[in-house]
Amino acid sequence: MTADDRTPGPVWPTVASLPGAVLALDLGGTQIRAAVALADGTLRHRTAVRTPSSDGPDAVVGACIRALEDVRRSFEATPTGANGRLIGIGISSPGPVDPFRGVVVDPPNLGPDFRDVPLAAHIDGALGLPVALDRDTQVAAMGEGVFGAARGARDFVYVTVSTGIGGAIVADGRLLRGPDGGAGELGHLLVDRSGPACGCGGVGHLEAIASGSAIARAGRAAAASGESALLARLVAAEGPGFGAPHVAAAEDAGDPAASRIMDDARDAFASSCIAIVDVFNPELIVVGGSLARGQGERWLGPARDAVSRRAFRLAARRVRVVPSQLGDDVGLLGAIVLVGSRAGG
Amino acid sequence: MTADDRTPGPVWPTVASLPGAVLALDLGGTQIRAAVALADGTLRHRTAVRTPSSDGPDAVVGACIRALEDVRRSFEATPTGANGRLIGIGISSPGPVDPFRGVVVDPPNLGPDFRDVPLAAHIDGALGLPVALDRDTQVAAMGEGVFGAARGARDFVYVTVSTGIGGAIVADGRLLRGPDGGAGELGHLLVDRSGPACGCGGVGHLEAIASGSAIARAGRAAAASGESALLARLVAAEGPGFGAPHVAAAEDAGDPAASRIMDDARDAFASSCIAIVDVFNPELIVVGGSLARGQGERWLGPARDAVSRRAFRLAARRVRVVPSQLGDDVGLLGAIVLVGSRAGG
Numbered sequence: 001m002t003a004d005d006r007t008p009g010p011v012w013p014t015v016a017s018l019p020g021a022v023l024a025l026d027l028g029g030t031q032i033r034a035a036v037a038l039a040d041g042t043l044r045h046r047t048a049v050r051t052p053s054s055d056g057p058d059a060v061v062g063a064c065i066r067a068l069e070d071v072r073r074s075f076e077a078t079p080t081g082a083n084g085r086l087i088g089i090g091i092s093s094p095g096p097v098d099p100f101r102g103v104v105v106d107p108p109n110l111g112p113d114f115r116d117v118p119l120a121a122h123i124d125g126a127l128g129l130p131v132a133l134d135r136d137t138q139v140a141a142m143g144e145g146v147f148g149a150a151r152g153a154r155d156f157v158y159v160t161v162s163t164g165i166g167g168a169i170v171a172d173g174r175l176l177r178g179p180d181g182g183a184g185e186l187g188h189l190l191v192d193r194s195g196p197a198c199g200c201g202g203v204g205h206l207e208a209i210a211s212g213s214a215i216a217r218a219g220r221a222a223a224a225s226g227e228s229a230l231l232a233r234l235v236a237a238e239g240p241g242f243g244a245p246h247v248a249a250a251e252d253a254g255d256p257a258a259s260r261i262m263d264d265a266r267d268a269f270a271s272s273c274i275a276i277v278d279v280f281n282p283e284l285i286v287v288g289g290s291l292a293r294g295q296g297e298r299w300l301g302p303a304r305d306a307v308s309r310r311a312f313r314l315a316a317r318r319v320r321v322v323p324s325q326l327g328d329d330v331g332l333l334g335a336i337v338l339v340g341s342r343a344g345g
Numbered sequence: 346m347t348a349d350d351r352t353p354g355p356v357w358p359t360v361a362s363l364p365g366a367v368l369a370l371d372l373g374g375t376q377i378r379a380a381v382a383l384a385d386g387t388l389r390h391r392t393a394v395r396t397p398s399s400d401g402p403d404a405v406v407g408a409c410i411r412a413l414e415d416v417r418r419s420f421e422a423t424p425t426g427a428n429g430r431l432i433g434i435g436i437s438s439p440g441p442v443d444p445f446r447g448v449v450v451d452p453p454n455l456g457p458d459f460r461d462v463p464l465a466a467h468i469d470g471a472l473g474l475p476v477a478l479d480r481d482t483q484v485a486a487m488g489e490g491v492f493g494a495a496r497g498a499r500d501f502v503y504v505t506v507s508t509g510i511g512g513a514i515v516a517d518g519r520l521l522r523g524p525d526g527g528a529g530e531l532g533h534l535l536v537d538r539s540g541p542a543c544g545c546g547g548v549g550h551l552e553a554i555a556s557g558s559a560i561a562r563a564g565r566a567a568a569a570s571g572e573s574a575l576l577a578r579l580v581a582a583e584g585p586g587f588g589a590p591h592v593a594a595a596e597d598a599g600d601p602a603a604s605r606i607m608d609d610a611r612d613a614f615a616s617s618c619i620a621i622v623d624v625f626n627p628e629l630i631v632v633g634g635s636l637a638r639g640q641g642e643r644w645l646g647p648a649r650d651a652v653s654r655r656a657f658r659l660a661a662r663r664v665r666v667v668p669s670q671l672g673d674d675v676g677l678l679g680a681i682v683l684v685g686s687r688a689g690g
Contacts, residue, residue: 096659105659155523169624171528176516178500178626180659183516188623188657193537193616202619202655271538274547278533279514281523310547312533314441314450314525 015039015146015340020085021075022339023068023129026092026331027060027119028136029053029109029163033328034067036075037090037336041147043329045074053111060110061119064091065126072127088130088342089123090335095135095166099181102133108199109163132342136331137184138175140288140324141168142341143334148325149286157282158324159186160289161269161299164199165207169280187211189275191268209268212244212291218261219247228257244291266299270306277311277319288324296323360384360491360685365430366420367684368413368474371437371676372405372464373481374398374454374508378673379412381420382435382681386492388674390419398456405455406464409436410471417472433475433687434468435680440480440511444526447478453544454508477687481676482529483520485633485669486513487686488679493670494631502627503669504531505634506614506644509544510552514625532556534620536613554613557589557636563606564592573602589636611644615651622656622664633669641668 018039026033028051035046047070052059068089075086094107102120104110120131134142141150141158150156150170158168167186169176176183187207188200195204196214208214220242223232230253234246250258273285285303292299304321311319326333363384371378373396380391392415397404413434420431439452447465449455465476479487486495486503495501495515503513512531514521521528532552533545540549541559553559565587568577575598579591595603618630630648637644649666656664671678 096657098659155528167624171516171521171523172519174517174519176625178516178660179628180626180663182626182657182660183624185623185657188620190534190536190616190620191538193613200623200655200657202623203616205620268538271535271548275533275535275550278530278545278547279512279528280521281525281527283524310545312441312527312530312545314443315523315527318525 015337018087018336018340020087022336023071023086023089023127024092024332024335025064025068025089025123026136026335027051027064027094027104027110028331029094029107032060032063032067033332034064034071035332036071036086037332039336039340041333041336043332045071045078046332047071051110053109053114056111057114057117060114061117061122064119065123068123068127086129088132088339089127090139090338091119091123091131091133092136092139092331092335092338093119093133095137095185096182097133097135099132099134099138099177102131104133130339130342132335132338134338135166135168135181135184137166137168138177139334139338140326140330141170141175141184141286141334142337143326143330143332144286144288144324145170146337147333148330149322150284153283155280155282156284156286157186157276157280158286158288159276159292160324161210161212161287161292162289163212165211165289171280186272186276189272191271206268206272210265210272215244215247215261215265215291216242218264219244219250219258222257222261228255230255231257245294248294266295266302269299270302273303273307273321274311277307277315281312281315282319285319285321286324287321288326288330293323293327360682363432363681363685365432367681368416368431368434368472369437369677369680370409370413370434370468371481371680372396372409372439372449372455373676374439374452377405377408377412378677379409379416380677381416381431382677384681384685386678386681388677390416390423391677392416396455398454398459401456402459402462405459406462406467409464410468413468413472431474433477433684434472435484435683436464436468436476436478437481437484437676437680437683438464438478440482440530441527442478442480444477444479444483444522447476449478475684475687477680477683479683480511480513480526480529482511482513483522483526484679484683485671485675486515486520486529486631486679487682488671488675488677489631489633489669490515491682492678493675494667495629498628500625500627501629501631502531502621502625503631503633504621504637505669506555506557506632506637507634508557510556510634516625531617531621534617536616551613551617555610555617560589560592560606560610560636561587563609564589564595564603567602567606573600575600576602590639593639611640611647614644615647618648618652618666619656622652622660626657626660627664630664630666631669632666633671633675638668638672
């Protein structure tokens with residue numbers, strides 16, 4: 001740590017010189033996706049299977065191994081050029097994880113028994129390749145940093161807004177990890193200390209107000225209270241499938257309750273962006289996730305406006321709030337960077 | 346940036362091998378303090394003068410130069426040993442500053458005309474020594490990291506609670522700066538988006554609820570509204586000198602309004618600590634500043650309790666919330682580290 005250790009030069013230097021290809025795995029709550037990922041950001045031999053969360057941890061681990069074996073088989077059956085060698089496996093996993101030991105700790109969406117699973121060791125054992133594993137949002141930030149919206153940025157914050165809200169922080173070209181690998185959980189920034197309970201046990205966090213599940217919960221409440229007949233009809237029609245997209249659709253149809261709920265979520269996100277700018281002084285806030293993607297400028301506009309009006313002058317002048325660029329491939333592309341950084345240092 | 350770039354080995358390695366002594370300057374809103382600081386953390390030839398903020402920027406810069414010249418004269422008049430050479434000047438300044446150019450941008454407490462003052466260049470010109478300048482909270486974190494409560498810690502957060510609330514973040518042994526040097530402004534974490542206005546233009550920030558000036562403002566309001574006769578008497582007796590210590594004293598005397606105000610401040614601080622733990626996964630939160638120091642365990646206890654009950658499990662198990670150790674000398678001691686890191690890389 002030095003006063004002027006802001007090293008010039010390329011960020012993530014190890015990726016371009018990666019001496020082979022990577023087996024990439026994106027483990028999600030609903031899907032397991034795998035592919036061969038090349039150092040130039042090309043994905044080949046994709047596969048996707050349903051995540052068998054309800055069948056227990058062994059089934060999930062087995063499905064991951066089979067997906068990777070399938071991908072490796074197709075890769076090996078195909079004549080290749082310079083990228084002919086597989087040098088490692090990169091895994092994007094729901095958090096919390098221990099990235100130093102390759103352990104998935106206790107993610108809420110892989111089933112109740114999925115606790116402290118040494119996924120990296122299982123996969124290394126089955127496939128015989130070195131495995132690097134990290135939290136999905138950390139891997140996504142790596143992907144956006146090398147191949148996406150944050151190419152060339154040394155200081156940026158990645159926020160994903162979908163069912164939950166997650167994040168990652170890159171400062172001076174390095175991903176913040178913390179001693180347990182837990183840094184970056186921006187969904188747990190406080191927004192309103194008298195606000196709704198958060199799934200983590202806290203109160204009034206960003207995720208408890210602006211996430212897809214929070215919006216759905218507020219929509220159901222507005223339906224149940226009689227505040228909105230349209231939301232009540234949507235809840236009845238959709239059943240357990242009712243979610244934030246339906247609240248957003250009700251807003252588009254002119255429903256005042258839906259509009260209040262969506263405004264509340266956008267305002268919470270915008271307010272959090274002010275804190276992010278003041279605390280991190282980033283060049284970019286890269287916003288991903290299905291909810292933010294669906295909302296587009298409607299979601300990003302209020303955030304930009306809040307930052308330019310209310311964050312510190314120099315930091316506000318610097319930052320740009322931009323959409324992520326890699327969509328659903330962000331985890332598979334980030335896996336290249338993850339493996340490259342483990343391999344090269 | 347790599348997945349396992351958490352370098353083992355000593356943090357701040359350049360300080361112990363510093364080839365001489367440092368002229369340290371702590372520019373504050375009320376006092377300018379200066380001393381010779383040795384690499385072992387010894388301070389010699391101290392001086393302190395009132396900050397002539399109301400006389401304009403030139404007077405403040407002149408007072409800084411004279412204080413440093415006085416200290417250098419005493420140092421040179423004294424026979425010395427191995428630390429005989431002055432190798433540079435380290436300056437702790439109120440923020441915001443541009444640490445890369447050594448410019449003090451527009452601190453609220455050095456007078457209205459103190460804007461974009463190239464203090465490092467002025468002092469280098471007058472004293473002929475290389476100058477390193479940074480925000481007071483960044484310098485304080487360096488001091489605590491080498492000589493104080495965070496010795497040996499690679500990941501810690503420093504928060505100071507006095508008239509205002511400031512902070513600094515050390516991640517994997519490096520101080521977070523951001524491209525404009527503005528990172529670490531933890532006083533502008535959001536606590537309550539429907540809360541009181543913050544001096545920065547924002548709303549409901551930690552500083553707007555838990556700082557000394559926020560507590561004083563709430564105390565005056567409780568006096569004016571008739572809620573507390575004791576606070577009304579204290580406001581009348583103290584006039585412009587009324588501040589957070591009087592609200593704290595009224596709480597000690599059993600005043601319910603004062604107790605509500607102090608509880609509110611402690612709760613805001615504790616809630617912010619949860620977010621700090623979730624977002625940074627630090628080993629330590631080091632809490633400094635006169636208000637936190639005066640409150641002692643009363644301030645830290647609720648923060649520890651909130652973190653252990655409500656932050657993420659692994660991160661909560663890791664972190665300790667501790668008082669700063671260096672008191673009023675933190676800026677002068679941090680200046681050694683600031684100069685050492687600029688000199689050594």
